[in-house]
Amino acid sequence: MLKFAIKNLFIKMVQTILIVLSIMASSAVAILSYNVSNQISDGLTSNAQYYSLIVGPSGSSTQLAMNTMYFTDDPLGTIPYAVKTELEADSRVKSAIPFAMADQYNGYRMVGTTTDYLEGKELKSGAMFDNTTVFEVVVGYTVAKTCSLKIGDSIYTSHSEGEEHHTPFKVVGILDRTYSSFDNICFTQLRSIWEVHEHEHEEGEEHEHEEEHEHEDMNEMVCAILVKAKNPGVAMQLKDEFTKIASYTVEGETKQYSIQAIEPMSIMRNVLEDTDQNQYIIYGLTVVVVLMNILVISVVTLLNMKASEKEIKLMRLIGISMGKINLIYLIQNAIIGLFSVVLAFGLSRLGLLAMGTYALSKGVVLNGSVIYFPEIILLVGVFIINILPTLIWTLVQSRKDGLK
Amino acid sequence: MIEIKGLAKKFKNELVINYKDYKFEDNKKYILLGASGCGKSTLLNMMSGIISPTRGQVFIDGKEITSESQHAKDSFRIKNIGYIFQDFKLIEEMTIMDNINVLRIEGIDTSGTAELLKKLGMYNKRNKKIKELSGGEKQRVAIVRALVKNPDIILADEPTGNLNFSIGETVIKELTEVSKAKTLIVVSHDERLTKYFDVVINMNGMTSSYEEETKNA
Structure with missing residues (x-):
């Protein structure tokens, strides 16, 4: 019966392909948009909850939060x-982690910090850099893989696009x-970031005046400080102070600095509010696409079944029961549905991979292996919607036997 | 043996066809002759359970099939009766093999297909689509489909109706040849084919009293 159903599908190849493509495209769009928006939300909030405050220079609070937590x-x-x-001297502060971002290695950014920043992160091989030893580096998974790095290798960083x-x-x-x-970052002890520039000066390298000035600015300076308060209640006080x-x-020179303290969770909530609005638009469009497809699938299926009436009558005449005939058509549509949802799932993962490279450049990591339960529900729903018109049709046909 | 008793069929246009009681004996070849509308095909359809009579009964080997459910009639037909249709009733887009293997849906053994196709000279075309075949070839495929399940009864409704006489005669020769030791009942309007059959029944009142006595439409 399965063989016959498959052969029948091959006969109606064009209709079959059109139905599969139609279901696949709409389902893939639906689950891809759901997955992406959820991964972004999860990613944004997961890091933000670790820190009570981020202290950095005045300016865009979102930029400060995104740069410090997502390296964007x-x-x-x-x-x-x-x-x-x-901050460390403040009794309300549990820990203060410095964060400096300066150079890069093969396009991957170098972050100077302490091992506290990498708390909870597992090592694939080797050990963490020593907080008291300079010029040791721990590289992210993708950096190591892409640049074929192994423990003991030496790497040379550069300032921006320079030498x-x-x-x-x-x-x-x-x-x-x-x-x-984190997979795309090189982490080192904060002092390494400062000293790599000092070494250049000692070695008498020729520098452009402006670049030299920039490097000097890095000494005893950080881009931000991530703060964990002892008590969540004091975060607001610290923020104000x-x-x-x-x-x-700094280095004998006294200057005025404009500093801001931000609450990363609050910033991320604001970012997510904007994302949520876009999310609702995407969901709305997805629902429209899915509804249109239900309509198209139903009409195409019913037209197909109508066109198959002659074939059904023929099978009835040679003695094949209505039950078996109905089963054949249900199997056919189940195959179409199964193919469509499997391909939709595959397409959505390809979409994630394709979007991943772009998203990564914006600091958002999209993991192709992350599957949300509602995605499965949606695919099962699409599968059911696909066989529903056939089921209704076969029930109707069972009542008015083809032979009559 | 097929026995019909008090059989009558009333159609929507109020036309009623009455049939005389009759017994079709085993292993004999019958040809039912008669003009269109005299009730030949209706008789075959009632005997095979495709349609139900308005009244009367059909017994096959002593078992009454008219009172059975449609499902039971279908099941009986596909397992025990080889039915050959005038317009072949083949799925045009499928191959010869697919059209025969469709019987497997109901668990029919089609292992004898190759042998029958060879007998009828169709084996080399077994993977051709029905739409690529001539009328004579299509009818041969229909014969193979009817005979592959090795039924004791073969009913053929105008098997030469869509063929020219020469091809039709060849098909009838082949059909009678492969239906040896089976009950074969063929409906036709072509009297030239009678020589291939054991019993000729004229339902038009032309050559057989059977028709005159039984048909009171």
Whole structure:
């Protein structure tokens, strides 16, 4: 019976392909949009909840949060490292983690921080960099894979698009895959970021004046400080106190710095509100596409079944029961439905992969292996919708026997 | 043996065809002659359970089939009766083999297909689609489909109706040849074919008293 049903589908190849394509496209769009929006939401909120505050230079709070937690965009600027010392001295603060983003290796950004920043991250091989030793680097999974790095290798970083620094970093660890933006970053001790530039000066390298100035600015400076408060209730107080214009002395020079403190969760909620609105638009469009498809599938199926009446009558005449005939058509539509949803799922994963590269450049990691339960529900729903018209048709046909 | 008793069929246009009681004996070849509308095909359809009589009964080997459910009649027909239709009733887009293998849906053994196709000279075309065949070839395929299940009864409704006489005669020769030791009842309007049959029944009142006595439409 299955063989006959498959042969029958091959005979109606064009209709079959059109139905499969139609179901596949709409279902893939529906689950892809659901998956992407949820992965973005999950990704944005998962990191944000670790920190009570982020302290950094004044400017766009969203840029500060996104740069510090997802390595997107450029840092807003720098603030003195002394702010970190000040925060650590505060009895309300549990920990303050410095964050500096300066150079890059093969397009992958270097982040100077402490091992606390990588708390909870597993190593695939090697060890964490030593907080007291400079020029050790732990690379993300994708960095190691793409650049074929192994423990003990030396890498040379460069400033922006400029020439490579002459001081090598030693790869001491490779992070296990996190399916997050951490996979694309090289992490080192904060002082390494400062000292790599000092070394250049000592070696008497020729630098453009502007670049030299920039490098000097990095010394004893950080892009941000991630703060964990002892008590969530004090975050607001700290936020108010550390949003200020204050004087700090860096390398003997006293300057005024405009500093802001932000609550990452609150920033992310704002970002998500915008995302949610887009999400609702996507959901709405998806529902319209799915409804249109239900209509198309129903009409095409019923027209197909109508066109098959002669064939059904023929089978009835040679003695094949109505039950078996109905079963053949149900099997046919089940095959169409199954193919469609499997292909839709495959297409959505390909979509995730294709979007992943672009999303990564924006700091958003889309993991193709993440499946949400509602996606499965949607695919099962599409499968049922696909066989429903046939089921109704066969029930009607069973009542008015083809022979009569 | 097929026996009809008090059989009558009333149509929507109020036309009533009455049939005389009759017994079709085993292993004999019958030809039912008569003009269109005299009730030849209706008789075959009632005997095979495709349609139900308005009254009367059909017994096959002593078993009454007219009172059975449609499902039971279908089941009986596909297993025990080889029915050959005037317009072949083949799925045009499918191959010869597919059209015969369609019987497998109801669990019919079609392992004898190759042998029958060879007998009728169709084996080399077994993978051709029906739409690519001539009328004579299509009728041969219909014969193979009817005979492959090795039924004791073969009913053929105008098997030469869509063929020219020469081809039709060849088909009848082949049909009678492959239906040896079976009960074959053929409906036709072509009297030239009678020589191939054991019993000729004229339902038009031309050559057989059977028709005159039984048909009171």
